[in-house]
Amino acid sequence: MTEPVIVAKGLTKSYGDVTAVDDLSLEISAGEIYALLGLNGAGKTTTIRMLLGMVRPTSGSVTVLGAAVRPGAHAMWSRVGYLVETPAAYPELTVVENLMVAARLRGLRGHRQVDDVITRLRLTRYARNRAGTLSLGNAQRLGLAKALLHQPDLLILDEPANGLDPAGVAEIRSLLVELSLQGVTVVLSSHILTEVARLATRVGVIDQGRLVREIASNHLAEHVRQRLSVSVRDHAAASKALSAAGFHAIRTDGDQILLTDFRAVAEPEHVVTVLVAAGCPPYRLVVEEDDLETFFLRVVGA
Known part of the structure; x- marks a missing residue:
């Protein structure tokens, strides 16, 4: 059986009287795209920082690529790429120069990896531009390029689509799917719920620092609620007829x-x-269902 890429057990992080993450456990397998969802302040970024060893947990443990995350343990980080919160770059250096610095820090030699990742992230037009002049979206692309430069086995991303236009979001989605098909494990947090629904293979919902629900994306349909929306001209007569036939009719504002x-x-x-027999035929019928946003808000009680 393949060893999980990430195992977190009982992760807790407290800052004085405030508990940012509370007894959180995760197990993520190779090739998964695992999405952490949560409201602002739910504990997503703190969790990601603990997975990366940037923040030491108050209690609990993390194993990444088979190695325990602790001070002085460095071997596994050569196989990990990450982007957490705001992408960092030297503002006076160009895109190419920033990537060359990152490549040297990673022990990479030559320009091939830099040229490849510039092409992959569609940064060719901006390669000679100083990083400080980049738009938010292109600065995000540069941050992603640095995360991908060394072809990692594990990619951990905090809001990877931040600042990107719709075309850029679609490009990053396609890139992450392509990487997962090649065996790269992707862990991300995001507030763009429609993207998560299209992208993630598994979703974990964090609320007030606790992992309150995990669900595989192909099982999401089992958890969404369905309803029949009926548009009629005579609300009162239609509701009466439906109730008499044993249906639970909920009236809304408007004609539904x-x-x-x-x-x-x-x-x-x-x-x-029933409605035709009662003399109030509907002029519109449609089966509606929750999207991921509705499901998520219901889970966290918002």
């Missing part, structure tokens, strides 16, 4: 009635029959 009964969602033709 929502039905959450399993029978209504599975067989909407029965709803149509």
Whole structure:
């Protein structure tokens, strides 16, 4: 059986009386794209910093690529790429020069890796621009380029799409999927929930420092709620007819009635029959379901 790439057990981080992360445990396998979701201040960035050894936990332990994360343990970091919060760069150096410095720090020789990652992150047009003149989106691309420079086995990213336009977000999504198919493990935090739904293979929801829910993306459909939305012209008559037929009708503002009964969602033709017989035929019927945002907000009680 393949050893997990990341194992965190009972991670807790307190700052005085404030507990930022509370008894959090994770196990992430090779090739996964694991997304941490949470409201601002939920503990996502603190968790990522503990996984990377940037913050020492108050209690608990972390193992990355088979090695315990502790002071003086350096061997595994040559296989890890990361971008945490604001991407750092030397503002007076160009994009190429920043990447050459990063390459030397990684013990890389030559220009091949730098040229490859510039092309991959679509930074060719800005290669000779000073980092301090870059837009937020291109500064983010430079940060991602530095994380990918040494072809890591594990990539840990805090808000990787920050500052990118929609085209850039789609490019980063495609890049991360491509990397995962090559066996790279990706751990990320994000507030762009639609992107997480398209990208992640597994989602962990953090609330007030605790991991409150984990779910595989291919099982998300089992947890979303479905409802039948019915648009009618006579709310009162339609609601009365549906209630008499055994349906639980929820009136909303406007012209909609929502039905959450399993029978209504599975067989909407029965709803149509009831309404037509009552003399108030619907002019619109559609089965709606929660998206990841609705699911997430329900989980954290927001």
